[in-house]
Amino acid sequence: MKIYVSGLYSGGNPQPGVGITRSLRQGYPDATLVGVEYSNRSSGIHWPQLDEVWLQRPWDELNLSAHGDAIRALLDGGALWISGSDLESMWLASVFPEGHANLLTPNAAALARITKPQVEAHEGLPVQIPPYIPTDRSDWDLHAFCRKHDWRVWLKGPYYDAVRTRSWDSFEAVRNALAKVWNTERLFLQSHVTGYEESVMLCAYEGELLGCVRMRKREITEEGKTWAGDVSEVDEAFLTPLRRIIHELNWTGGGELEMVRDADGKLWLLEMNPRFPAWVHGATIAGVNLPALLVEGATGVAAQRPEPGRGEFTRVVVEVPVRSEFPLPPLPEHLGGGAGHSLKHPSGLPALAERLHKLNVLDGGDNESSSGGDAPTVPNTMVEDLLAQDFNRIETPAWVFMESTAVDTFKRAAAMAHTLSTNQTRVTNAYSIKTNPDARLIKLALDSGFMAEGISLLELHKALKVGFRPDQLILNGPGKWWPEGMIPKEQIHAVFCDSAPDLKKTVAALKSGELKAKIVGVRIRTPHIPSRFGIALDTPETFKSLVESIATLPEDTGFGVHFHMASSNIGVKAWWRLFDSMLRWCQSLERLTGRTIEVLDIGGGWFPDDWHNVDHSDFAKAVKRAQAALPNVGQIISEPGKAMAQPTMALAMRVLETQEEDGEITEAVVDASIAELPMYFHYPHRVLTQDRGGDWKTLKRGKSQLMGRLCMEHDVVAANIELPEGTRAGDVLVFCDAGGYDRSMSYVFGRG
Amino acid sequence: MYLAEVETRAVQATEVPEVTSCTAKWDSWPASTISHHGQACCEIAREWMLANDFSQLGDAAALTGPRWLPKKYPWGPSPWPMHWCEAVGRKKLDCGAHQAISQELFTARGVQSRPAQFVQQFSEDATRHWGHKWGEDQVPAGWIDGDVIYHEGCAVTVDGDEVKLWDASAGWWIDPQQSGGYGALLNVRIFDPSAEAPQSLSWGGRQLAVNRWNAV
Structure with missing residues (x-):
């Protein structure tokens, strides 16, 4: 045999x-x-x-x-x-x-x-398949899948390889690597179990x-x-x-x-x-x-x-003699000073995959009908906002205020707060000024019944200048007392302390009359989640210290708790878990301090689609859970964070130059840069261009790179985009979803 | 297995096995419990444990073992009696403390759990080392007897009378498929003060009588 x-x-x-x-x-x-x-x-x-x-x-x-x-x-x-x-x-x-x-x-x-x-x-087997999504879907959808599954996802190759991708930039890097190794875009993302x-x-x-x-x-x-x-x-x-x-x-x-x-x-x-x-x-x-x-x-x-x-x-490592007829081959030379000599797939399995694609034994490779996946969709209001612009008269790069999108976004949030409010607990939105301090957005927030949340006294003063009353202001963050001497004279709505020394300072300011606030509270940092903000609860010592500090708060101010975490970073389900965790700690604080919690301020970094485009039953249930856990909560301040600002502005840019290879545009240089799109690495942006008939179309993923104007190696504003045939210098591209931290954290660079 | 010649290997014990003599030394030992001063010091400590467990559990199933506890408080000599305010301040906790706290954590999650006592086989080398370690901390090492030790954990109800045994110090579920040797579970006693009539619980196909030692 x-x-x-x-x-x-x-x-x-x-x-x-x-x-x-x-x-x-x-x-x-x-x-x-x-x-x-x-x-x-x-x-x-x-x-x-x-x-x-x-x-x-x-x-x-x-x-x-x-x-x-x-x-x-x-x-x-x-x-x-x-x-x-x-x-x-x-x-x-x-x-x-x-x-x-x-x-x-x-x-x-x-x-x-x-x-x-x-x-x-x-x-028929007693098993289930973990949720997954093929990567031929749009980047917008893939990012949504990752958020939905708390970034506990694996990017898997069609035959071998699975890599945990915990962020968008790591996902993009691994996708490029796997697609190159296996000569196919047919990868998939799967939820971790x-x-x-x-x-x-x-x-x-x-x-x-x-x-x-x-x-x-x-x-x-x-x-x-x-x-x-x-x-x-x-x-x-x-x-x-x-x-x-x-x-x-x-x-x-x-x-x-x-x-x-x-x-x-x-x-x-x-x-x-x-x-x-x-x-x-x-x-x-x-x-x-x-x-x-x-x-x-x-x-x-x-x-x-x-x-x-x-x-x-069990396994052990065993050395065996080398067969005389197959002596060990020399190690290949290092490539360009690289480290190590990979032994992964020494027989060339990726090459076999490529050959099987060509032989139609496997799907993928050159046989793939399209590598760009679906084009993402945008709301009608965004198209309306773009149609309202005369881009021939706009000097690029330029921020485009998407007015009807902004109005619609604030209107929806206001309606949601109204719907979620009950006789027992009022739900109030607060606009986080740092997400975009544009006066038009602050005014829109004011007109939509929002409060204003600032992380510095300068931000509070900007809100006052736009028209907010002092009793509509919330002060937060680790550096909230900066700059000195600008504490409003009138009573503000709430102050939340970020640390034990901050709490001590706030109590002193209240007692001296320098600060007047209806609600004074603490921002808590629940265990198990890395964050630099809030009072940590991860040791019994800090918890005991917090309990004792709360006892020093004046009896004539209300007490509140603030909880803030970017759901776009940790995932939607993880955020709700943290919310429940926060409620559990609040119950302990009430029990141990004897102080009732009157205001809960919750929020942080919601991706717009997760806030505006979902069934709101999760939010309604959360309000009920809060009421059940903390019966004295009369107000829940909801801070959607960038969910309000992100859709409200786009960045328009012009193509400066294109480079072609085999008749396809492989690279294009644009007059914008990562200085205007600093969040490019963190989430996909929907890119639109106007066709010759004047219609705005979203671009699919493709094989062209859009390079920014800066002389910086990493200034690539889109690594894989499908530019329309005939794209030439002077054409306008619009990056939507740039109204949040892209706008507020953009910086001046390379402008002389 | 060869389908035509499957040999059932699982222990299908329907009778309660005989108790071996190695449990005699610990017959009178009750399962450990943490004391409470009846004051804020212990109340804050206990609240921290329970709230922290809620945070650590996240979206995991309630039956997930609280492995964070021995990670934060590694297994080591502990003086007794122990109060909650003392427990949270210690660098290390012994198996009695791990068991008693885990018991509270499971209960707070709505999961039924009973204290369990184990007798485990190790080696003279291992027990000699532990004896020295306990001696250095001037803590009695009555839990050691030759090459076997007394240990504590939790019998956590999975469904009806079915339980899993949580080793709260090791941070793992004890495998019902025991085959002897280093670390093997020799005997187990599950406490249930509420059990009026003789009652038994099922653990991986075995029947374990409550409130008495069972040979594994």
Whole structure:
């Protein structure tokens, strides 16, 4: 019996070939085992239990047709083939569309039905698929997905690779890298599931499930790979549908379902691999030799049964002699002074992916109909605002005040506050002046029934100048008393203290009469979330100190609590969790201090769509929870932060120059820069341009870079945009969603 | 498993196993509890523990073990009796304190939890080291007996009579699939003062009688 085993890479993210070999040797001591590899850098070729090594040239060089013919000859001659590589299995399925009795890999139809992330074939198993979104959607939608899932998301490649992306700039960097490696834009983002990882490994021949085991990871590497595990039988509730699915798929070969079990015991399916996993021999050690069982099922030749094991296995690092016929190759020279020599994919699997795209075996690559995904949509008011401008008369770069969008935004927020208010608790909006101190927006806030929140005395004075009354002002932040001597003489609505010394200073100012405020409160920083603001509650000592300090507040002022965290950074669900956490701490403060909380000031950094374009039931429920937890709260001050300002301004710019390659614009220089779009790295902006007919169109993702006017390497205002054909110098581009911190934090640079 | 020759390995004990003699030393030991001075000092400390647990839990399921507790207060010698205001100020807490506090945390989350006592196998080397450590802090080490130790944790109700055992010092759930050796659980006693008649709880297919030692 001669068995060919591929996938011998044995680095930190190993393939299963060595494990399959060890198991086959245990089951068939006399079989001839031939290791197949496509790189002499794969250390598994030196595994001493291999009788022969069939080393092929790397995938980028290999003559696929000749290689396919050679494998057919081997199989026709009676040899068996077990693949340890997903891509090789996919290629083999195309070479042998009708299968081959000795080819122990799944057929093409079965492979199509286990494509991740949806894994169609999973129906009937007691598992769920974590939420995901393909990356051919617009950047606007992808950013929304990340916010919705609290930035606990993984960007995954179509065949291999998964990278946690915790911010927009890291997402963009990883997307570019994975798309380049795998020659496809068909990646996907998937929500993280917290839990313990476990797998079901199986083997089947022509649709008959021959055996399967469950393995729980007990030690994992930093990359999340199994280092130790325990093996047990698969329970009937899983086994019955699995047997049916394997039959329906007419599965042949090894396979693995990778899952996470959450704290409630629910199983989440991450992927189904068309091969044995790298830990395959761990199961053999535990007494279940699936590679041997597969060979037995295919040939009818009985395998030696493994000794029953303890059900647990672990890995160790083992050095083995190098085969004399395959001496170690030299290390390649460092590229441009770079560090390290990556051993990832030494056999050139990305090259195989690219070739399979060209052969239409896999979707993607040059076969992709469009790489730009969907174009994002914009509200009608934004288009109306742009149509109202005469860009021929506007000197760029220029901020465009989107008046009807701004009016609509404030109107919606006012209506929402009105709807959420109850007889017991009034909900009041507050405009955060720092998000955009433009007087037109401050006035709009005033006219829409907002209060004004400032982080400095200068900001309060600006609000007063626009028309706010002192009793409509809220003072906040760590540097709120700057500049000296500007504390309003009249009573303001509320002051929230950011630290223990700030609280002490505020109490002194109240007692001396320098400060008059209806409400005095504290900003609290709940544990577990990194922030520089507010009074930390993460140690019992600071909590005790806070409790004692609150007791020093004058009895004739009301007491309030302020809680502020940017939901766009931490995610929407995480923000609501923090809200509940804050309520829990408020209950403790009321209980321990005897002071009732009359005002809650909550908010921070909402992405506009998460505030304005959602069902408001979450907010209504939050008001009810606040009322239940703190029955004396008469006012909830809601600070949507940048959700108010961001949509209200756009940045218009002109193309200065275009550069083309093969008839496509690859780069364009514009007269704006990151000095006007400092938030470019943090979230996508919707970009519009006017077509020759005068209509404004949003641009899709594409292959052009928009470079700013600055002589700064990182001044790239759009890294991947599809410029319309015929774009030329002088054309106007408008970056929407620039009215928040883009506007207020923009700086003067490169203007002489 | 080989489908044609599955051997059931799970322990399907329907009878309560015999108790081994190694529990005798700790038969009279009650499960640990934290005392309260009845004043603000302890009330603030207890509130901090409960509110902090709420924050640490986030959106995780209520059955998620409070691993933050031994992370903040690593396992180590602790003098007894212990009050809440003393517990929060300590650098280290022993398993009794971890158990007693975790008990309160689970209860505050609305999860039923009972104090549990364990006897675990280690080695003479390990227990000698611990003995020295406790000695240096002048804390009695009556929890050590040769190569076995007395330990405390929580029996947390999952569903009905089914429980999971939380090792509040290690920050993990004890695996019901025990096969002996270093760290193995030898005996467990779950306290339930409210149990009127003899009652048993299910742990990974085993039946554990409450208020008495069970061999694992």
